[in-house]
Amino acid sequence: MDSALIIEKGIFIVVIFAITMLMAMYSTLAERKIAAWLQDRIGPNRAGKGGILQPLADGLKLFAKEEFMPDTPNKFLFILGPAISMTMALLTSAVLPWGDKLEIAGHTVILQATDIDVAMLYVFAVLSVGVYGIMIGGWASNNKYSLMAALRASSQLISYEVAMGLSIVALIMMSGTMSLREIAAQQEGMNWNVFYQPLGFIIFLVCSFAETNRTPFDLAECEAELIGGHHTEYSSMKMGFYLFGEYAAMFISSAILAILYFGAYNYPGMSWVAENWGANMANILGIVVLFIKICFFIFFYMWVRWTIPRFRYDQLMNLGWKMLIPLAIANIVLTGVIIIIADKYL
Amino acid sequence: MSLDTISLSGRKKEVSNKKMNFWESIYLVAILKGLMITIKHLFKRKVTIKYPEQIREFSPVYRGQHMLKRDEKGRENCTACGMCAVACPAEAITMTAAERKPGEEHLYREEKYASVYEINMLRCIFCGLCEEACPKDAIYLTESKVIVKSASHREDFIYGKDKLVMPLEMAIKNSKSLN
Numbered sequence A: 001m002d003s004a005l006i007i008e009k010g011i012f013i014v015v016i017f018a019i020t021m022l023m024a025m026y027s028t029l030a031e032r033k034i035a036a037w038l039q040d041r042i043g044p045n046r047a048g049k050g051g052i053l054q055p056l057a058d059g060l061k062l063f064a065k066e067e068f069m070p071d072t073p074n075k076f077l078f079i080l081g082p083a084i085s086m087t088m089a090l091l092t093s094a095v096l097p098w099g100d101k102l103e104i105a106g107h108t109v110i111l112q113a114t115d116i117d118v119a120m121l122y123v124f125a126v127l128s129v130g131v132y133g134i135m136i137g138g139w140a141s142n143n144k145y146s147l148m149a150a151l152r153a154s155s156q157l158i159s160y161e162v163a164m165g166l167s168i169v170a171l172i173m174m175s176g177t178m179s180l181r182e183i184a185a186q187q188e189g190m191n192w193n194v195f196y197q198p199l200g201f202i203i204f205l206v207c208s209f210a211e212t213n214r215t216p217f218d219l220a221e222c223e224a225e226l227i228g229g230h231h232t233e234y235s236s237m238k239m240g241f242y243l244f245g246e247y248a249a250m251f252i253s254s255a256i257l258a259i260l261y262f263g264a265y266n267y268p269g270m271s272w273v274a275e276n277w278g279a280n281m282a283n284i285l286g287i288v289v290l291f292i293k294i295c296f297f298i299f300f301y302m303w304v305r306w307t308i309p310r311f312r313y314d315q316l317m318n319l320g321w322k323m324l325i326p327l328a329i330a331n332i333v334l335t336g337v338i339i340i341i342a343d344k345y346l
Numbered sequence B: 001m002s003l004d005t006i007s008l009s010g011r012k013k014e015v016s017n018k019k020m021n022f023w024e025s026i027y028l029v030a031i032l033k034g035l036m037i038t039i040k041h042l043f044k045r046k047v048t049i050k051y052p053e054q055i056r057e058f059s060p061v062y063r064g065q066h067m068l069k070r071d072e073k074g075r076e077n078c079t080a081c082g083m084c085a086v087a088c089p090a091e092a093i094t095m096t097a098a099e100r101k102p103g104e105e106h107l108y109r110e111e112k113y114a115s116v117y118e119i120n121m122l123r124c125i126f127c128g129l130c131e132e133a134c135p136k137d138a139i140y141l142t143e144s145k146v147i148v149k150s151a152s153h154r155e156d157f158i159y160g161k162d163k164l165v166m167p168l169e170m171a172i173k174n175s176k177s178l179n
C-alpha cells in the first residue's frame, strides 16, 4: 500500500511538473499573441501553424546562446539566483488541489500532491523565499543596475506581502481552515469566496500582480531605467530560467487565485453531473473547469500588462502601504463583525 | 485674452494637478476603463499584412524602379547630359559619359552616351525628379511594382546599366506594337 502511494504521488508530481512547464512555455507565446491582438497585430505566426512552435524555437535559441558569466566574486550565488527563482515557482504547486478525487480501478486517487493543513502558510513561505532568487541574482551580478533592481524587487515584495497576508486572514476567518483542499471543498456550487470577500479578492489580486513582478509592478525589470533589471548580466539558459520561472509563477499564482476565490474545481451543476454521469466524470470536468479559470487569470495578467504602464516607485509604495494595508485591515474588521452578527442572528 | 489661454486648434486642455481622492488614488476605476479600451481591440480587424504571401496594394500614383528607355529602334535614349544627377535631391545618380563611335549608331541615339550610369538605391527616395529633369525622355520611374531587393552588402544596392536599361526584348516588343 505504501509503495503504491509513493508511486501514485510520484506520477502525479511529474504530471503537475510537466503541465506547469507546458503552461509556462505556452504563456510566453500567449503573452506575445495577446500583446499583438490588443495592438491590432497578429503576433508570431511563422513557427508552426499560427506560431504554435514558437516557444520551442525560443527555448532552442536560449540554449544556443553563449553562456556568459560576469567577473563576479559570487559565482555560486550567481548560479543560485535563477535556480531559486525557478524552484520556488514550482514548489507551490505541491499543495494546490487540482481536482477532487478520481476512482481508478477501485482505488481512490486524490488530485493533490500533498494535503497539509497549513497549506496557506506554506504557500506564503515559499512565495517569500521567491524574492531571494531576484535578490541573490541581482547582488551576485556585480552590476549596479542589477543591484538596484534587486533592492526594488525586495522592498516591493515585502510591502505587498503584508497586504496579501492580511487579505488572506479575512478569508481564513471565514472558512475556518488553512487547508487549501478544505477551502476548495467549501466553495461547492456557486459558493465562491469572491462573492463573500470581494474586497479581499481585489487586494489579493493586486498583491498577486506585485508578487509575480508583472506590470504595473514590474519595477524590478524596468527597461527604461535599469536595462534588464536583475537579469541584465544573465544569458543563455540562466536567463531562460528567470523568464521561465516568472511565467511558472504566473501560472501558479493564477491557480491560487482560482482556488482561493473562484471556487477551485467547483462549478454549478457539479452534483447533477456526479449523479447522472458518475463522480469521475464530474471530477474530470472539475479539473477542466479549474484550468479554464487559471487560463482566464493568465489572460487577465496579460490583458492588464498591455493596458497600463508601470507605476512610479513612490506610487507603488503609497499604494501598498497607504491604501492596500488599511483596506485589508478594514476588511478583516468587517469580516469579523459580519461573522459575529451572522452567528448571533442567523 | 491672455496668451496662454488662446487655443488655435481648439483642442487645448487645461492641465489640473488637483489632489486625487481616495477612489482615484486606488486607480481601480481608471484601470477598468483602460481594460475596456484594450479588450475592444482584441476583436478589431488586424492590420498586419503577411508580407511575402500578401503584398500591400500600391497607390495609383506609385513610382517604381527606374528604367533607362530605348527608343522605337532599340537605341538608348540617354545622352549623359547629367540633368538627372543635378536634379536628384538625394544625389543618388552618377554617370560617366562616352563618345559614340562610328558603327554604334544602332546602340545609342545621341552622339554622346552614358558608358556608366549608376543609381544608388539606398540613397534614392523615389521622388521622380530625375524623370522630370530628363530632356531626352530617357529615365522613367516605372510602374513595374518591382521593389528593390534586400541585400547584405551596400554595393549590391548600386544599380548599374545592367539593371537599369530597358531589356532588349521589351524594346523589340514595344517597336513591334508600334508598327
Ligand code: SF4
Pocket (backbone or CB within 6 Å): B084, B087, B088, B089, B090, B091, B092, B093, B119, B123, B124, B125, B126, B127, B128, B129, B130, B131
Ligand atoms: S527618383 Fe529622385 S532620388 Fe531617385 S534618382 Fe531620381 S531624382 Fe534621385
Ligand code: SF4
Pocket (backbone or CB within 6 Å): B077, B078, B079, B080, B081, B082, B083, B084, B085, B095, B114, B133, B134, B135, B136, B137, B138, B139
Ligand atoms: S537620363 Fe536623361 S537627364 Fe539623365 S543623363 Fe540621361 S539624358 Fe540626361
